[in-house]
Structure formats: structure tokens, C-alpha cells
Amino acid sequence: METVPVFGRVDRVVSEKLELLAKATQRSRSFLIGEAIKAYVDEQAWQIETIEKGIELVNQGKCASDEKVRKMFAIFGYGLP
Template sequence: MSEVMTIRVDRKTKSRLEKLAKAMERTKSYVAAEAIRAYVDLNEWQITEIRAALKEADAGDFASEAEVQAVKGKWRRGAGQMA
């Protein structure tokens, strides 16, 4: 079940939203709701991961020097293959 929410956006953003909705053959409301949902999903995920990382750091759960070097070497090898 959806609920009504009123937001204010600048004129340029509103115009862009209208054009996008028209191109997608959707309503402005649908496009705005999807954008808000995606934003909330992403930020909830980031906050959850940051809190988990802080908890690990507070517990002293860090990668060892050997683990860091192994990952560093892996990235170097991968970067060389892309060239």
C-alpha cells in the first residue's frame, strides 16, 4: 500500500523528472518513488556496512600485513592484465 508524500524540488529537477517519466512511459510519481527507494536501499546498506566495520575495528579485527600484501599483489596482477 502506498502513501502520499509531498516533496519540493527545484524547477530543473522537476523538468528532468518529467522528461524521464515520459521517456519511460511512467508517471512522475512512479519514477520519483523508484529513485527514493533506490536511494534509501543504498544508504541503508552503506550505514549497515559502516556500523559492522566499526564494530570489527573496535574489536581489533583487522587484516594482517600478510593478508593486505596478498590482496595488493592480486590487484597489481589484475591491473597488468587489463592493459
């Protein structure tokens, strides 16, 4: 995997916590920052992809009717207005 430099600023408290975490885990700050950014980007990308798929399904008319949703909620003991 090729890496590229990325620069940014963080709150001093976050930086201090990062330093403590790096020492405790015997990992570099750079490694931990990379892992944190990767986790954030992966999660956000997944959410956007899931939302876009949902919108596509709605646009295709592939969604449950109000009545079907009410029946499913009722099965689990939840009444909808």
C-alpha cells in the same frame, strides 16, 4: 505494498527532466519519484549497515595487521609507505 503520500520540493530543472523521463518511459512522475527515493534509501541504508559491521569487527579486533595489509598490497604491485 501500501503506499503513503510524501511531499517535497525539487529544483525546476530536475522537475522538467522528471517530466521528460515520465513521458519517455510512459510512467507516472509519482512512480519515478518513488523508484528514485527507494534506490537512494536502499543504497544509504546498505552503506550505513556496512560501516556499522566494519566498526563492530574492528571493535572485536577482527582486522588485518599493518604488516598483513602491506604484504597484500605488495602482491598486487602496490607499495605502501
